[in-house]
Amino acid sequence: HTSVVLLTEMCERSPDMLAHFRKLVPQLVRILKNLIMSGYSPEHDVSGISDPFLQVRILRLLRMLGRNDDDSSEAMNDILAQVATNTETSKNVGNAILYETVLTIMDIKSESGLRVLAINILGRFLLNNDKNIRRAMELSFALVNGNNIRGMMKELLYFLDLCDPDFKADCASSIFLAGEKYAPSKRWHIDTIMKVLTTAGSYVRDDAVPNLIQLITNGVEMHAYTVQKLYKAVWEDISQQPLVQVGAWCMGEYGDLLVSGQCEEEEPIQVTEDEVMDVLENVLQSSMSTSVTRGYSLTAIMKLSTRFTVNVNRIRKIISIYGSSIDVELQQRAVEYNALFKKFDHMRSALLERMPIMEKITTNGPTEIAQTNGEAEPIIVDAKLASITIQPSNQANDLLDLLGGSDVTPVIQTLPPSKPNSVGGELLDLLGGLDLSGGTLPLGVQAPQFSQTPFLLDSLASQPVFNDLSSGIPPVTAYSKGGLNIDFNFERSNTNPNVTVVTINATNSTEDDMMDFVFQAAVPKTFQLQLLSPSNNVIPARSAGAVTQVIKVLNPQKQQLRMRIKVTYNLNGSPVQDLAEVNNFPPQSWQ
Secondary structure (H helix, E strand, O other), rough: HHHHHHHHHHHOOHHHHHHHHHHHHHHHHHHHHHHOOEEEEEOOOOOEEHHHHHHHHHHHHHHHHOOHHHHHHHHHHHHHHHHHHHHOOOOOOHHHHHHHHHHHHHHHOOOHHHHHHHHHHHHHHOOOOOOOOOHHHHHHHHHHHOOOOHHHHHHHHHHHHHHHHHHHHHHHHHHHHHHOOOOHOOHHHEEEEHHHHHHHHOOOOOOOOHHHHHHHOHHHHHHHHHHHHHHHHHOOOOOOOHHHHHHHHHHHHHHHHHHHOEEEEEOOOOHHHHHOOOOOHHHHOOOOOOOHHHHHHHHHHHHHHHHOOOHHHHHHHHHHHHOOOOHHHHHHHHHHHHHHHHHOOHHHHHHHHOOOOOOOOOOOOEEEEEEEEOEEEEEEEEOOOOOOOOOOOOOHHHHOOOOOOOOOOOOOOOOOOOOOOOOOOOOOOOOOOOOOOOOOOOOOOOOHHHHHOOHHHHHHHOOOOOOOOOEEEEEEEEEEEEEEEEEEEEEOOOOOOEEEEEEEEEEEEEOOOEEEEEEEEEEEEOOOEEEEOOOOOOOHHHHHOOOEEEEEEOOOOOOOOOOEEEEEEOOOOOEOOOEEEEEOOOHOOOO
């Protein structure tokens, strides 16, 4: 046992030793065969298995020696098959050996039949009501790659259908991630998503819905096929909320493709505009629909006013009816959509046009959304936040590592206050982040976050109107240094209790004006942050005036608010830059 441990350590530290010790594979195979074929040995027996600790160590060493080596892999194929078929699975000791065996089979250049055997072992793990089931599930997803994705997904979808509710959310999310990374074709990917949505039902996590919508948006050639499949699924079952949300969004976005019968992937179905409207109305009226799901359905109906030709009056009537809904969120949305029909009908087609493709940038680290004054751009944060890649407009736009961690959303260079407001204003709107000026959607904004911001028509005015806010929260001093003082004043939205509106008030007690003032902020990624335009970029000297700026923070999980800020300005021709952390938010601002 000690010798095998020593060999393993040497091979881990030296590629030369690894190549040298590959000649020992036949001896290791012989030792392992003797262990599994030998009879009872009381001094080494554990639960009827001979020296399981040595077996595990030998399997780990064989995995290292066989990796990327055809000859060594071929020499150990037979013994791995014997271990996989002869090891007792009723005890944890045997399962530990099988676990190492599966890892070894999947890591070396093993035969295809041996890999099928390993997948079958994983299937037995997943069906076992043992405390190791979660570990087996995680191992299964770790072993998924482009070569085995079809076989692995078949087993994992079977497990998803039969597993306890405690595992469904994690399993569904992991299937989505694996499919996005290794899908052999777009149709296979869509079919897998459909299977998960219909199997996992309401156990699919909320954050999966916008990610799936972005995936569907980017698969342009699959739009007709996807909307047809989702229409049939929602028509058959409106109880699965994530499925209905994705389906409603697709029907609103691609309803014209559905009724035109343009699907080339399979035989198109004959659907009329009235039938699509009936399904969406059923979702609105169903007692099983949540408020968020009804929001998706109402917005889908509104979008169809520019895609359908004979149902516009019916759509107007539906929107008008829900303008008096007892659901405040739904009522507000209906009132806003009514305003689009009446006051802004000339903008309706541009507002409700089809979503553009949103390119998703992948990296080894997490992708975060950076926002400044209501506009969003993606930035890439590596695993250690050693560097941040953005598209700077000037040197001041370089974002430092504000947060020292990987769980945060930084905010970049603020825009000059003199920049004219677009018609759509600075908002993440209920229609999915549409730029009301007719421009394209900011890349970082994910479309249908219905429940996350209630400020759609506020932005049609020249200034934000916060007529739904309640105050009574004590202010705090967020920054005081070098003559610059920044106070935070708080208000809470009455229509959306998850939204906190922070108004910063920056004053300057020095003898000279602070020029080119820029305020930046970052919050953990469980929050969402939106900065509106500052009132000015010059802070007058001797506290003769103040610069104000509004921050909207969405905190759906009611977690304690934390923020790190960065201030940049010029004083007497010299640039000043500083970072600070704000952790003294009053409980009333986030509870």
